[in-house]
Amino acid sequence: MKTLTQHLVHYAEYHRDARNIYSHFIGIPLIVVAVAGLLGRLPLAGGITLAHLVVALLIGFYLTLNVGLGLCMACAMWAALYAGLALAASGSGLMASLALFALGWVIQFIGHGFEGRKPAFFDDVMGLVIGPLFVVAEWLFMFGWYSGLKASVEQQAGPVRSLRN
Numbered sequence: 001m002k003t004l005t006q007h008l009v010h011y012a013e014y015h016r017d018a019r020n021i022y023s024h025f026i027g028i029p030l031i032v033v034a035v036a037g038l039l040g041r042l043p044l045a046g047g048i049t050l051a052h053l054v055v056a057l058l059i060g061f062y063l064t065l066n067v068g069l070g071l072c073m074a075c076a077m078w079a080a081l082y083a084g085l086a087l088a089a090s091g092s093g094l095m096a097s098l099a100l101f102a103l104g105w106v107i108q109f110i111g112h113g114f115e116g117r118k119p120a121f122f123d124d125v126m127g128l129v130i131g132p133l134f135v136v137a138e139w140l141f142m143f144g145w146y147s148g149l150k151a152s153v154e155q156q157a158g159p160v161r162s163l164r165n
Contacts, residue, residue: 004065005152008137011130012157014112014120021138021160023111028135029080030104036084037097051088055081062133069146072136 002010015021039051055077062077063070087093087100112119121127141150154160 001064004069005149005156007065007126007130008134008149008153009156010124011120011127011134012153014117014127015115015134016158017111017115017161019114020111023107023114024131024135025139027104027107027111028131030100030107032077032080032132033083033087034097034099034101034104036081037087037093037100038084040081040085040088041093041097049085049088051081051084058129058132061129065133069133069137069140072140073133076132076136 015024036051036055039054040049042050044050044053059070059074059077062073084097087096090096108119119127120130137146137149140146
Protein backbone atom coordinates (compact mmCIF):
# COMPACT_ATOMS: atom_id res chain seq x y z
CA MET A 1 0.00 0.00 0.00
CA LYS A 2 1.24 3.47 -0.87
CA THR A 3 2.07 5.93 1.88
CA LEU A 4 0.41 9.31 2.29
CA THR A 5 3.45 10.98 0.74
CA GLN A 6 3.46 8.63 -2.24
CA HIS A 7 -0.24 9.26 -2.91
CA LEU A 8 0.15 13.03 -2.65
CA VAL A 9 3.32 13.10 -4.77
CA HIS A 10 1.67 11.10 -7.53
CA TYR A 11 -1.40 13.34 -7.48
CA ALA A 12 0.70 16.52 -7.21
CA GLU A 13 2.64 15.61 -10.34
CA TYR A 14 -0.58 16.39 -12.25
CA HIS A 15 -1.19 19.58 -10.28
CA ARG A 16 1.74 22.00 -10.31
CA ASP A 17 -0.03 25.06 -11.74
CA ALA A 18 -1.57 27.25 -9.02
CA ARG A 19 -4.63 27.97 -11.18
CA ASN A 20 -5.30 24.25 -11.46
CA ILE A 21 -4.95 23.77 -7.71
CA TYR A 22 -7.31 26.69 -7.06
CA SER A 23 -9.84 25.26 -9.50
CA HIS A 24 -9.74 22.07 -7.45
CA PHE A 25 -10.62 24.05 -4.31
CA ILE A 26 -13.99 24.67 -5.98
CA GLY A 27 -14.49 21.72 -8.30
CA ILE A 28 -13.67 18.85 -5.96
CA PRO A 29 -15.97 19.97 -3.11
CA LEU A 30 -18.79 20.42 -5.64
CA ILE A 31 -18.21 16.90 -6.95
CA VAL A 32 -18.01 15.37 -3.46
CA VAL A 33 -21.25 17.04 -2.36
CA ALA A 34 -22.91 16.01 -5.62
CA VAL A 35 -21.84 12.38 -5.23
CA ALA A 36 -23.07 12.42 -1.62
CA GLY A 37 -26.36 13.83 -2.90
CA LEU A 38 -26.67 11.08 -5.48
CA LEU A 39 -25.63 8.26 -3.13
CA GLY A 40 -27.78 9.75 -0.37
CA ARG A 41 -30.81 8.84 -2.47
CA LEU A 42 -29.97 5.12 -2.09
CA PRO A 43 -31.14 3.83 1.30
CA LEU A 44 -29.51 0.78 2.89
CA ALA A 45 -31.11 0.22 6.32
CA GLY A 46 -32.10 2.13 9.43
CA GLY A 47 -31.73 5.58 7.90
CA ILE A 48 -28.28 4.76 6.56
CA THR A 49 -27.66 5.44 2.88
CA LEU A 50 -24.98 4.38 0.47
CA ALA A 51 -23.49 7.86 0.97
CA HIS A 52 -22.97 7.15 4.69
CA LEU A 53 -21.21 3.89 3.90
CA VAL A 54 -18.93 5.36 1.23
CA VAL A 55 -17.96 8.32 3.42
CA ALA A 56 -17.22 6.01 6.37
CA LEU A 57 -14.99 3.82 4.17
CA LEU A 58 -13.16 6.85 2.76
CA ILE A 59 -12.56 8.29 6.22
CA GLY A 60 -11.21 4.90 7.34
CA PHE A 61 -8.81 4.93 4.39
CA TYR A 62 -7.66 8.49 5.10
CA LEU A 63 -7.10 7.63 8.76
CA THR A 64 -4.83 4.73 7.76
CA LEU A 65 -2.66 7.17 5.82
CA ASN A 66 -2.31 9.75 8.60
CA VAL A 67 -4.39 10.19 11.74
CA GLY A 68 -4.21 13.99 11.88
CA LEU A 69 -4.96 14.50 8.22
CA GLY A 70 -7.54 11.71 8.43
CA LEU A 71 -9.36 13.63 11.17
CA CYS A 72 -9.34 16.76 9.01
CA MET A 73 -10.73 14.65 6.17
CA ALA A 74 -13.39 13.25 8.49
CA CYS A 75 -14.61 16.78 9.21
CA ALA A 76 -14.59 17.73 5.53
CA MET A 77 -16.24 14.50 4.39
CA TRP A 78 -18.97 14.56 7.05
CA ALA A 79 -19.74 18.19 6.11
CA ALA A 80 -19.98 17.18 2.45
CA LEU A 81 -22.10 14.18 3.39
CA TYR A 82 -24.64 16.27 5.26
CA ALA A 83 -24.74 18.88 2.51
CA GLY A 84 -25.32 16.07 0.03
CA LEU A 85 -28.02 14.48 2.19
CA ALA A 86 -29.81 17.83 2.45
CA LEU A 87 -29.58 18.11 -1.31
CA ALA A 88 -30.90 14.55 -1.75
CA ALA A 89 -33.87 15.32 0.51
CA SER A 90 -34.86 18.41 -1.47
CA GLY A 91 -37.47 18.29 -4.17
CA SER A 92 -34.94 18.92 -6.93
CA GLY A 93 -32.17 16.85 -5.34
CA LEU A 94 -31.45 14.63 -8.32
CA MET A 95 -31.20 17.46 -10.84
CA ALA A 96 -29.28 19.69 -8.43
CA SER A 97 -26.80 16.89 -7.67
CA LEU A 98 -26.29 16.21 -11.37
CA ALA A 99 -25.82 19.92 -12.07
CA LEU A 100 -23.25 20.29 -9.27
CA PHE A 101 -21.46 17.18 -10.50
CA ALA A 102 -21.25 18.54 -14.05
CA LEU A 103 -20.20 22.01 -12.88
CA GLY A 104 -17.49 20.55 -10.65
CA TRP A 105 -16.04 18.59 -13.56
CA VAL A 106 -16.17 21.59 -15.90
CA ILE A 107 -14.17 23.57 -13.33
CA GLN A 108 -11.72 20.67 -12.98
CA PHE A 109 -11.12 20.46 -16.71
CA ILE A 110 -10.64 24.23 -16.98
CA GLY A 111 -7.94 23.90 -14.31
CA HIS A 112 -6.29 21.07 -16.21
CA GLY A 113 -6.34 23.30 -19.30
CA PHE A 114 -4.07 25.68 -17.40
CA GLU A 115 -1.98 22.73 -16.27
CA GLY A 116 -1.66 21.35 -19.77
CA ARG A 117 -2.02 17.85 -18.39
CA LYS A 118 -4.86 15.37 -18.04
CA PRO A 119 -6.37 14.63 -14.61
CA ALA A 120 -4.53 12.09 -12.45
CA PHE A 121 -7.42 9.63 -12.36
CA PHE A 122 -7.00 9.00 -16.11
CA ASP A 123 -3.82 7.11 -15.20
CA ASP A 124 -4.79 5.90 -11.72
CA VAL A 125 -8.40 5.65 -10.54
CA MET A 126 -7.18 6.27 -6.97
CA GLY A 127 -6.92 9.91 -8.04
CA LEU A 128 -10.67 10.12 -7.45
CA VAL A 129 -10.08 9.24 -3.77
CA ILE A 130 -6.87 11.24 -3.36
CA GLY A 131 -8.30 14.43 -4.94
CA PRO A 132 -10.28 15.48 -1.85
CA LEU A 133 -7.28 14.65 0.36
CA PHE A 134 -5.04 16.75 -1.89
CA VAL A 135 -7.39 19.74 -1.57
CA VAL A 136 -7.45 19.53 2.23
CA ALA A 137 -3.67 19.03 2.35
CA GLU A 138 -3.13 22.07 0.09
CA TRP A 139 -5.35 24.19 2.35
CA LEU A 140 -3.38 23.04 5.38
CA PHE A 141 -0.09 23.76 3.57
CA MET A 142 -1.31 27.31 2.89
CA PHE A 143 -1.75 27.81 6.64
CA GLY A 144 1.70 26.44 7.44
CA TRP A 145 0.58 23.01 8.67
CA TYR A 146 2.33 19.80 7.59
CA SER A 147 5.34 21.75 6.32
CA GLY A 148 7.48 18.60 6.25
CA LEU A 149 4.90 16.82 4.09
CA LYS A 150 4.66 19.85 1.82
CA ALA A 151 8.44 19.96 1.44
CA SER A 152 8.55 16.26 0.61
CA VAL A 153 5.78 16.59 -1.98
CA GLU A 154 7.43 19.61 -3.61
CA GLN A 155 10.86 17.97 -3.58
CA GLN A 156 9.50 14.97 -5.46
CA ALA A 157 6.78 16.54 -7.64
CA GLY A 158 8.32 19.97 -8.10
CA PRO A 159 7.23 23.37 -6.84
CA VAL A 160 3.85 24.90 -7.59
CA ARG A 161 4.03 27.38 -10.46
CA SER A 162 2.61 30.61 -9.09
CA LEU A 163 0.11 32.85 -10.81
CA ARG A 164 2.92 35.33 -11.49
CA ASN A 165 5.01 32.90 -13.58
